[in-house]
Amino acid sequence: MLPLKLTFETPTIPVTTSGRFPQLHLSNTTGVNPHSLYFSSSGLGGTPCPFLPLIICGPAGVGKRTLINKLLKEFPQIFGTVISHTTRKPRQGERHGVDYYFVNKADIDQLVKGGKMASVVSLFGHVYGTSIESCERVKNEGKIGIVAMEMEGAMALYRSKFPARFIFVAPPSLEALASRLQSRQMDRTIRRYHRPWPVLTGPKNRPPAPFECVLVNDDLDVSYAALRRVAMREFTRHYQAQVEEERMRLDASYGMMV
Numbered sequence: 001m002l003p004l005k006l007t008f009e010t011p012t013i014p015v016t017t018s019g020r021f022p023q024l025h026l027s028n029t030t031g032v033n034p035h036s037l038y039f040s041s042s043g044l045g046g047t048p049c050p051f052l053p054l055i056i057c058g059p060a061g062v063g064k065r066t067l068i069n070k071l072l073k074e075f076p077q078i079f080g081t082v083i084s085h086t087t088r089k090p091r092q093g094e095r096h097g098v099d100y101y102f103v104n105k106a107d108i109d110q111l112v113k114g115g116k117m118a119s120v121v122s123l124f125g126h127v128y129g130t131s132i133e134s135c136e137r138v139k140n141e142g143k144i145g146i147v148a149m150e151m152e153g154a155m156a157l158y159r160s161k162f163p164a165r166f167i168f169v170a171p172p173s174l175e176a177l178a179s180r181l182q183s184r185q186m187d188r189t190i191r192r193y194h195r196p197w198p199v200l201t202g203p204k205n206r207p208p209a210p211f212e213c214v215l216v217n218d219d220l221d222v223s224y225a226a227l228r229r230v231a232m233r234e235f236t237r238h239y240q241a242q243v244e245e246e247r248m249r250l251d252a253s254y255g256m257m258v
Contacts, residue, residue: 049138049139049140049141049142049143049144049145050238051144051234051235051238052144052163052164052165052234053082053135053138053139053144053145053146053147053164053165054079054144054145054146054147054164054165054167054231055147055149055154055157055164055165055166055167056068056146056147056148056149056167056169056227057148057149057150057151057153057154057166057167057168057169057211058148058150058151058168058169058170058217059150059151059171059177060150060181061171061177061180061181062169062170062171062177062180062217063169063217063220063223064148064169064217065148066220067169067215067217067220067223067224067227068081068146068148070224071146071224071227071228071231072146074228075232077143078143078144078232078235079143079144079145079146079231080138080141080143080144080145080146081138081145081146081147082130082134082135082138082145082146082147083097083098083099083100083101083134084100084101084128084129084130084131084134084147084149084153085100085101085103085107085108085111085117085127085128085129085130085131086100086101086102086103086126086127086128086129087102087103087104087105087108087126087127087128088102088124088126089102090102101134105127108120108127108129111129111131112129116131116132116133117129117130117131117132118130118131118132118135118157118160118162119153119156119157119160119162120156121150121152121153121156123150123152123153128153130147130149130153130157135162144231144235146231154166154210155210158209158210165212165234166210166211166212167211167212167213167215167227167230167231168211168213168214168215169214169215169217169223169227170214170215170216170217171216171217172216172217172218176218212230213226213230215227215230
């Protein structure tokens with residue numbers, strides 16, 4: 001029997017422009033059951049996702065939702081939005097069940113009482129929360145959940161021991177953040193950031209817990225490239241390990257190097 005040969009749809013794992021998972025192709029498979037050697041292609045297809053959700057944290061106006069939307073657009077089959085609950089009214093263009101679940105406080109209180117919320121915080125007189133069901137829904141679609149939060153929400157989630165990866169998006173300076181917020185007429189939010197936060201003022205090469213990295217959003221393209229690299233890290237490692245495991249299995253089963 002001729003040696004088996006493994007090739008990939010793309011030279012790297014799993015960065016493809018369509019957001020597809022890598023596809024493993026086999027050649028020279030005479031006498032071998034191809035179904036036992038075929039490696040999946042376009043998503044986990046209903047299999048729960050093995051990866052932790054991504055919590056993209058940062059102050060209002062820093063651009064975290066813009067970065068998230070770019071990631072969702074490039075990799076729609078890998079990442080999915082975890083939709084949070086809030087008691088505030090929808091802003092212009094926001095839709096229920098798309099941007100947030102717009103509910104009343106009694107609804108959130110009921111979810112909290114039932115142990116169904118991963119985190120709940122109060123900001124500016126409104127309640128924001130992330131439900132366990134929202135996280136599980138994305139996970140069960142075979143996607144990595146991704147959600148934008150401000151500092152209070154992220155820390156509440158961290159304290160609850162909810163398993164997740166935390167990434168902080170920081171402005172280039174507090175002055176730059178204030179300028180962005182002033183352009184949106186968010187003076188009340190500006191006053192909030194007058195207090196020092198170590199993650200905003202400390203060294204970016206040593207991010208405080210729970211954040212694995214701090215991305216300074218000075219240039220959108222540069223910041224997105226950094227987020228993309230960090231967000232895909234565990235995904236890439238996982239599938240590289242799977243490929244290596246498959247190589248070893250084939251070598252052991254058929255007595256040949258692949």
